[in-house]
Amino acid sequence: MAQYLSADKEKELVQTANLLMAKGKGLLAADESTGSMTKRLQSIGLENNEENRRVYRQTLFTGSKDLAQHISGVILFHETLYQNDDNGKPFRQILQEKGIIPGIKVDKGLVLLAGTNGENTTQGIDGLGERCAQYYKDGARFAKWRCALKIGDGLPSELGIRETANVLARYASICQQNGLVPIVEPEILPEGDHDLETCQRVTEKVLAATYKALSEHHIFLEGTLLKPNMVTAGFDCKKKYTAKDIARATVTALQRTVPVAVPGICFLSGGQSEEDASINLNAINQYQGKKPWALTFSYGRALQASVLSTWAGKSENVSSAQEQLIKRAQANGAAAKGEYGGGAGGKAGDQSLFEANRTY
């Protein structure tokens, strides 16, 4: 007899997914792996060590409880899930007390797909069931797994797309069996000079393959979330597009590929400036057309750039850094309702956050 999720498990997954996608709220991605924190901390002259990572995350999580008006969940890295604030209180408890759901990155990073032109898959399936069970016990209620595909001559390849779709489906299945809502993230990277139409075509191909694989793996779609790239031109594309163009291309690609059963779509910021990420999300929500899912944010760089540069590693800057986080969260919360008027400012508001070949 085929084994499916119990009705209770399904109910819990739906509840979590809906809480995460509550109107006007989105996610803070603070799950940069230990290695990828080097760039962040070096940019403000700090060494990448455990204590500096802890103090930085403490700055993110310990500000005003108003954060929960716009942030429904925070994605954590393994180390952070088990770290405490200066008084010994676990970060996960600090978040829960604010009404913010802790989530966990469960992939173990990108590895080369041999025989391809520099394409990757994502590792971390071995032992994933045990890890998810433990994370659930320790308070996590959702998970993230990131795959990354490149656009280029013959890229992404059929193999790259198939492997991405399958590993995301396998991960989603394991998460759901352990009570975690899987965020499915097939990121199409913005490097290159491709135009908007090319990104749209590739995004459609990848999302269609992803949902085919999720169906084959019997994934309970009502208990999943999608974290895609917005459809944008490559960073080196000469032609410039408006937020309206991006919104049309993005919503069209989603309409063609993402089932109505999926409760929400939370975009990554993908190297856009903080302000562009807010403006484009707003345009997506203002776009007139069928949009049967919540359309919101799950930003890393576009929620943290101003916080990081304002904090600069100094305790006297903690509260102004925390204000920056609230400001950007507020802007994105408004954008998720199509009500952002622009101009939230911020120390790094207009700065491009693009990094080539980014790992996470």
Ligand code: 13P
């Ligand atoms: P960015 O918003 O910085 O692109 O990252 C979000 C994320 O979680 C990527 O996996």
